[in-house]
Amino acid sequence: MRKPTTTDISDLINEIANFVTEHPTWADHDEDIARLAQGYYILTQISGPDMVTEEEYEFVMSIHSTLKEVR
Numbered sequence: 001m002r003k004p005t006t007t008d009i010s011d012l013i014n015e016i017a018n019f020v021t022e023h024p025t026w027a028d029h030d031e032d033i034a035r036l037a038q039g040y041y042i043l044t045q046i047s048g049p050d051m052v053t054e055e056e057y058e059f060v061m062s063i064h065s066t067l068k069e070v071r
Contacts, residue, residue, distance in 0.1 A: 004046040012043055013056050016063065027070050037067055 016039045019026070026032035040063055049057055 006051055009043070009047045009051055010056065012039065012046075013052065013060065015039065016043070017059065020063070027066050033067065033070055036063060037071075040064060040067060 016036065019032075019035065019039070023029075023032050026036055040060070043060060052060065
């Protein structure tokens with residue numbers, strides 16, 4: 001199994017960002033929360049803070065905080 005590249009990680013973050021943009025009220029809907037939680041979980045399993053930019057890290061942490069609040 002190959003290790004994910006920073007491009008793979010950025011692509012996943014971009015997919016998460018696109019989902020958030022397309023579903024701005026995602027935190028109000030159980031199905032959307034589940035989808036974001038899944039994306040967040042995958043991201044945390046394949047990368048660490050040292051593999052993303054500061055901006056990407058802050059974005060991911062904002063998703064994490066929101067997920068924590070709604071669960």
